[in-house]
Amino acid sequence: MSTTAEQLSQKKCAPCEGGVPPLSAQEARDLVAQVEGWVISDDGKRIRREWTAKHFKAAMEFLNRVAELAEEDGHHPDLHLSGYRHVTIELTTHAIGGLSENDFILAAKINRLPIAIRG
Numbered sequence: 001m002s003t004t005a006e007q008l009s010q011k012k013c014a015p016c017e018g019g020v021p022p023l024s025a026q027e028a029r030d031l032v033a034q035v036e037g038w039v040i041s042d043d044g045k046r047i048r049r050e051w052t053a054k055h056f057k058a059a060m061e062f063l064n065r066v067a068e069l070a071e072e073d074g075h076h077p078d079l080h081l082s083g084y085r086h087v088t089i090e091l092t093t094h095a096i097g098g099l100s101e102n103d104f105i106l107a108a109k110i111n112r113l114p115i116a117i118r119g
């Protein structure tokens, strides 16, 4: 049985400096099903989720919380803010050029953060 979002969010990202293969497409599909709102990119190398925050400050507060999480876990997302309150987060494991469990661990933790969404 696949790791649940709850289990993912309890894990800590393992240091990754390469030398291991990315997850298979099937493994990635099983894990993405556990992290609500995230989708796998067409090339299968990253996952992405988008939010529209209530306003700029809410978007920035959310991004800062994500940055803290990333530093705590030593795994770093690509963060995008456009249209002043539209947040897109992409996760990939740069060291292996594809997805690792770290990406799903961080996605599960990001999903637990509060964000004031457009009402």
Ligand SMILES: C[C@H](O)[C@H](O)[C@H]1CNC2=NC(N)=NC(=O)C2=N1
Binding pocket: 014, 015, 016, 017, 074, 075, 076, 077, 091, 092, 093, 094, 095, 096
């Ligand atoms: C040792 C440490 O885990 C690595 O340098 C980390 C840092 N943060 C990282 N973040 C991401 N997204 N991919 C990486 O390969 C990566 N490598």
